[in-house]
Amino acid sequence: MVDNQSREMAATDPSAELVRLINGYQISQALHVAATLGVADHLKDGSQPSDTLARACSAHPASLYRLLRALAAVGVFHEAEGRRFSLTPLGTCLTGDALGSRLDYARWVGTPGMWQSWGNLLHGIRTGEGAAGFTCAVEAWTYRDQHPEERAVFDAAMTALxxxxxxxxxxxxxxxxxxxxxxxxxxxxxxxxxxxxxxxxxxxxxxxxxxxxxxxxxxxxxxxxxxxxxxxxxxxxxxxxxxxxxxxxxxxxxxxxxxxxxxxxxxxxxxxxxxxxxxxxxxxxxPPNQDPSGKSFDLNMLVxxxxxxxxxxxxxxxxxxxxxxxxxxxxxxxxxxxxxxxxxxxx
Structure with a gap:
C-alpha cells in the first residue's frame, strides 16, 4: 500500500512525472472506449455496479471494471464500495446531452484514421508533411469521405465543438x-x-x-x-x-x-x-513555455x-x-x- 508521503514524493519526482506524460495515450484510448460504449449515459440516473454496466454496454464484466477503475483514478468516474460507479463533473461531460459534451470528441480521437495517424507523428516531424496522408495513402478529408462511419463521428465531434x-x-x-x-x-x-x-x-x-x-x-x-x-x-x-x-x-x-x-x-x-x-x-x-493545449492542437494540425x-x-x-x-x-x-x-x- 502506498502512503501519502510516497504519493507526495512521486508527485515531485521528475522521472515519475515524465512517465505520467508518456502514458497519456492510455487515458486517451480509455476515454475513447468509454465514450464508444456509452458508459456515462448509462450512469445519468445514478450509480450502478460495474457488472450491471457491463450488461448494458455489452462488455466483458471484469475488463470493463478495470477500465472504469482506471478512469475513476483520474477523476472521470467515482468508485464506491461494491464496485459501484457514478459520474463526476468530468464524467458528466461524456454524456451525449451535457452542455459542453465531449462524447463525440472522445469517440473521434480513437478512430483508426486519427489514432493511427498520430502513431506516425515522427514522419510529420521529419518531413513537414501531414502524417494522415502518409498513414492512409490519401489526405485526411478524402480518407473520411472513403470511410463514412468515421466521417460521421468526426462531423458529430466538430458540430459539438x-x-x-x-x-x-x-x-x-x-x-x-x-x-x-x-x-x-x-x-x-x-x-x-x-x-x-x-x-x-x-x-x-x-x-x-x-x-x-x-x-x-x-x-x-x-x-x-x-x-x-x-x-x-x-x-x-x-x-x-x-x-x-x-x-x-x-x-x-x-x-x-x-x-x-x-x-x-x-x-x-x-x-x-x-x-x-x-x-x-x-x-x-x-508564448514560450505556456499554452500546452494550443501547442498540442498545432501538432494535431500537422498530423x-x-x-x-x-x-x-x-x-x-x-x-x-x-x-x-x-x-x-x-x-x-x-x-x-x-x-x-x-x-x-x-x-
Missing part, C-alpha cells in the same frame, strides 16, 4: 453593427445561426462547398432564419460572395499552409468593401493536414501579405480568439 464555440464568440464580440455577415467556410451554420439569433436586424450569407451548404439550409430553417440567411455554394479559393459588411472564418485558416491561407484571404479581400471587417476565429498559439495553428505575430504577417491590416486579437472564454482585420489601403 462548433455549438460551444459559437456561444463563446457571440458573447465576446458585438456583431450587431453589421448589416450583412458572410460566413466563409461556415460548415453547417451553427456560428452564423448564433449571430443572427443574437442580432435580430442582421442578415447573413453562409458560403461553403455544395455538399455542406445543403445541410446548413436545414439548420437555418429549424431556427426560423430562412428569410434572413442565404446559403451559397462554391470554392473559396476561386471566389466568395460580395456585399458583406463582415467576413468571418471560423477554424478555416488553420487547415491550410501559408500559400493556401493567403489565397483564401485574398479571395475575401477582392470582394470586400473598404469599410468591411475580417474576423478570423482561430486558436492563437501562446492531420500538414497545416498549423499560428501565433498572433504569424497572423499579422499572414493578414499583411493578403491585403489586410491587423486591428486586434480578442480572446473568448473558449480556446478560440477573434483576429480582427480590415482591408489595407491600396498602395
Amino acid at each position: 462548433s455549438r460551444a464555440e459559437a456561444r463563446a464568440v457571440t458573447e465576446a464580440y458585438d456583431f450587431g453593427h453589421f448589416g450583412c455577415t458572410v460566413d466563409v467556410g461556415g460548415g453547417e451554420g451553427h456560428l452564423l445561426k448564433a449571430i443572427l439569433l443574437a442580432c435580430p436586424d442582421a442578415r447573413g450569407i453562409l458560403f461553403d462547398q455544395p455538399q455542406v451548404a445543403v445541410t446548413a439550409e436545414g439548420v437555418f430553417a429549424s431556427a426560423g432564419l430562412t428569410q434572413r440567411c442565404q446559403v451559397a455554394a462554391g470554392n473559396f479559393f476561386q471566389a466568395v460572395p460580395g456585399a458583406g459588411d463582415a467576413y468571418i472564418m471560423k477554424a478555416v485558416l488553420h487547415d491550410w499552409d501559408e500559400g493556401d491561407a493567403t489565397e483564401i484571404l485574398r479571395s475575401c479581400r477582392r470582394v470586400m468593401p473598404a469599410t468591411a471587417t475580417l474576423l478570423a476565429i482561430e486558436r492563437v498559439v501562446g 492531420q493536414y500538414g497545416a498549423l495553428e499560428r501565433t498572433a505575430q504569424e497572423f499579422q504577417v499572414l493578414l499583411n501579405s493578403s491585403g489586410f491590416d491587423l486591428v486586434g486579437v480578442i480572446p473568448t472564454y473558449s480556446p478560440l480568439s477573434i483576429i480582427v482585420g480590415r482591408p489595407a489601403p491600396a498602395a
Whole structure:
C-alpha cells in the first residue's frame, strides 16, 4: 500500500512525472472506449455496479471494471464500495446531452484514421508533411469521405465543438453593427445561426462547398432564419460572395499552409468593401513555455493536414501579405480568439 508521503514524493519526482506524460495515450484510448460504449449515459440516473454496466454496454464484466477503475483514478468516474460507479463533473461531460459534451470528441480521437495517424507523428516531424496522408495513402478529408462511419463521428465531434464555440464568440464580440455577415467556410451554420439569433436586424450569407451548404439550409430553417440567411455554394479559393459588411472564418485558416491561407484571404479581400471587417476565429498559439493545449492542437494540425495553428505575430504577417491590416486579437472564454482585420489601403 502506498502512503501519502510516497504519493507526495512521486508527485515531485521528475522521472515519475515524465512517465505520467508518456502514458497519456492510455487515458486517451480509455476515454475513447468509454465514450464508444456509452458508459456515462448509462450512469445519468445514478450509480450502478460495474457488472450491471457491463450488461448494458455489452462488455466483458471484469475488463470493463478495470477500465472504469482506471478512469475513476483520474477523476472521470467515482468508485464506491461494491464496485459501484457514478459520474463526476468530468464524467458528466461524456454524456451525449451535457452542455459542453465531449462524447463525440472522445469517440473521434480513437478512430483508426486519427489514432493511427498520430502513431506516425515522427514522419510529420521529419518531413513537414501531414502524417494522415502518409498513414492512409490519401489526405485526411478524402480518407473520411472513403470511410463514412468515421466521417460521421468526426462531423458529430466538430458540430459539438462548433455549438460551444459559437456561444463563446457571440458573447465576446458585438456583431450587431453589421448589416450583412458572410460566413466563409461556415460548415453547417451553427456560428452564423448564433449571430443572427443574437442580432435580430442582421442578415447573413453562409458560403461553403455544395455538399455542406445543403445541410446548413436545414439548420437555418429549424431556427426560423430562412428569410434572413442565404446559403451559397462554391470554392473559396476561386471566389466568395460580395456585399458583406463582415467576413468571418471560423477554424478555416488553420487547415491550410501559408500559400493556401493567403489565397483564401485574398479571395475575401477582392470582394470586400473598404469599410468591411475580417474576423478570423482561430486558436492563437501562446508564448514560450505556456499554452500546452494550443501547442498540442498545432501538432494535431500537422498530423492531420500538414497545416498549423499560428501565433498572433504569424497572423499579422499572414493578414499583411493578403491585403489586410491587423486591428486586434480578442480572446473568448473558449480556446478560440477573434483576429480582427480590415482591408489595407491600396498602395
